Amino acid sequence: MPEFQTFADNVWIVDGPIAYDFGFAFTTRMTVVRLADRSLWVDSPVQVPFETLKTIVETGTVRYLLAATPRHFWRLQAWHTLFPAAEVWSSRNTPLRLAAGHLPMTGILTDTPNPGWADEIDQLVFKGNPLLDEVIFLHKPSHTVILGDLIQANPMLNGKHLRNALLRLSGCAHPNGGVGFDIRLTFTNRKLARQSLERLLSWDFDKLIIAHGNCIRNDAKSYVERAFQWLVH
Numbered sequence: 435m436p437e438f439q440t441f442a443d444n445v446w447i448v449d450g451p452i453a454y455d456f457g458f459a460f461t462t463r464m465t466v467v468r469l470a471d472r473s474l475w476v477d478s479p480v481q482v483p484f485e486t487l488k489t490i491v492e493t494g495t496v497r498y499l500l501a502a503t504p505r506h507f508w509r510l511q512a513w514h515t516l517f518p519a520a521e522v523w524s525s526r527n528t529p530l531r532l533a534a535g536h537l538p539m540t541g542i543l544t545d546t547p548n549p550g551w552a553d554e555i556d557q558l559v560f561k562g563n564p565l566l567d568e569v570i571f572l573h574k575p576s577h578t579v580i581l582g583d584l585i586q587a588n589p590m591l592n593g594k595h596l597r598n599a600l601l602r603l604s605g606c607a608h609p610n611g612g613v614g615f616d617i618r619l620t621f622t623n624r625k626l627a628r629q630s631l632e633r634l635l636s637w638d639f640d641k642l643i644i645a646h647g648n649c650i651r652n653d654a655k656s657y658v659e660r661a662f663q664w665l666v667h
């Protein structure tokens with residue numbers, strides 16, 4: 435049963451059910467941040483049991499729902515139904531976006547953090563890729579970077595031999611997290627991508643939440659640097 439796991443002060447993660455993307459099985463994870471006014475900021479929400487939902491509601495007020503990568507957009511619908519008063523934010527729409535129903539979007543995430551969470555969360559658009567303008571966040575009080583699809587460390591899944599082998603070949607399988615080969619290929623403007631990487635590495639962080647695979651609790655900056663070696667050489 436998915437638990438509401440404490441990752442850092444005022445930061446929680448919940449692992450969701452397996453989802454299929456391009457026919458591949460992926461583990462899923464959402465991130466919840468509680469802001470100073472007890473608003474909850476929820477990135478890449480997943481399906482959770484009632485008990486977990488109850489815990490979340492007791493923790494704060496669900497105010498912001500985000501899909502920071504176009505591949506997680508479909509997850510917003512159910513949570514918008516549960517929390518219709520929450521603002522709904524997403525990364526730039528691209529052909530990769532997995533849509534689900536009609537959502538009253540509040541806006542598109544940019545390089546400037548939204549005033550509602552700017553005191554505690556900074557953000558950047560990782561540019562240079564026409565298909566995947568992923569938005570990456572820094573929870574400043576806990577020095578935690580929150581990232582969705584760019585870096586993955588996909589766990590091996592029982593019985594999924596072809597899937598496991600392909601993810602290993604792609605360079606984004608546990609324990610060696612990285613940017614998958616397919617994603618690397620779609621970066622057509624490496625100069626812009628390097629600028630985004632520079633800004634990311636300028637942040638003060640030592641922890642990293644990723645949506646697909648094990649999170650990093652120490653020395654996460656070295657981990658991110660290693661994951662993007664292909665971009666700087």
Ligand SMILES: [Fe+2]
Pocket residue numbers: 505506582583645646
């Ligand atoms: Fe994903």
